[in-house]
Amino acid sequence: MQIAILCIGSVDMNVLESIQRSLCDVFPEVSCDILKPTMPIPEKAYNPSRHQYHSSNILSKIRDHVEKSGADRILGVTEVDLYVPRLNFVFGEGECPGKTAIISLSRLKPEFYGEPSDWNLFAERSAKEAVHEVGHTLGLEHCRNSACIMFFSNNIQMTDTKKLKFCEKCWPKVLRSTSLFAK
Ligand SMILES: [Zn+2]
Ligand SMILES: [Zn+2]
Incomplete structure (x- = not known):
C-alpha cells in the first residue's frame, strides 16, 4: 500500500516525517511519501462562528489529489482545528472505506491544554491519530x-490511553485490506 502525506497549510516537517515513520512501522508492506507541493487551507471550509474548519469539506478537496499522486491513500495533515457539525471538534476524519483521510495537529499539542510542550508526546499522539484515520480508509x-x-477518542486522555497498535480483532482486517494492494 502506498500512502501519501499531504500537508495542508504550513506544518512542521519534523512532525510529518515522524508520522511517515510511524505509518511505515505500523502498517504491513507500506511505502509512505510526503507530497510536494502542499495544499493551501481551503478558506471555504472555515466557519467564522466556530473558528474552526469543516473537516469533511477539506476532505473533499484532498480527494482531488488522489489520482495525480498515484497513491492508494492520502492522509492530509493540518494545524487548523477541525469540526463536523454534530461534534465540538474532531482530531481527524477518514472515509470508511475510501482513499482519503485528514488529521488536525491542533489539539494534539500539550500546550493546547496549558501543559508544557513535549515533542515525544505530541509525535506519539500524531502517529495514533494518523494510523486511526488510515485504518478507517481500510474499512x-x-x-x-x-x-x-x-x-474512538473524543478527548486527549482517550488518545493517550490507546496504544499505537491494532487489537487482535482489528489486525486481521488490516492484513486482509492491505493484502489487496500490489506490493
Ligand atoms: Zn474514528
Ligand atoms: Zn480493535
Missing part, C-alpha cells in the same frame, strides 16, 4: 477495546 470501524488504535 475499519471504531473498536470497543479502549487500548486499540481504532477506539
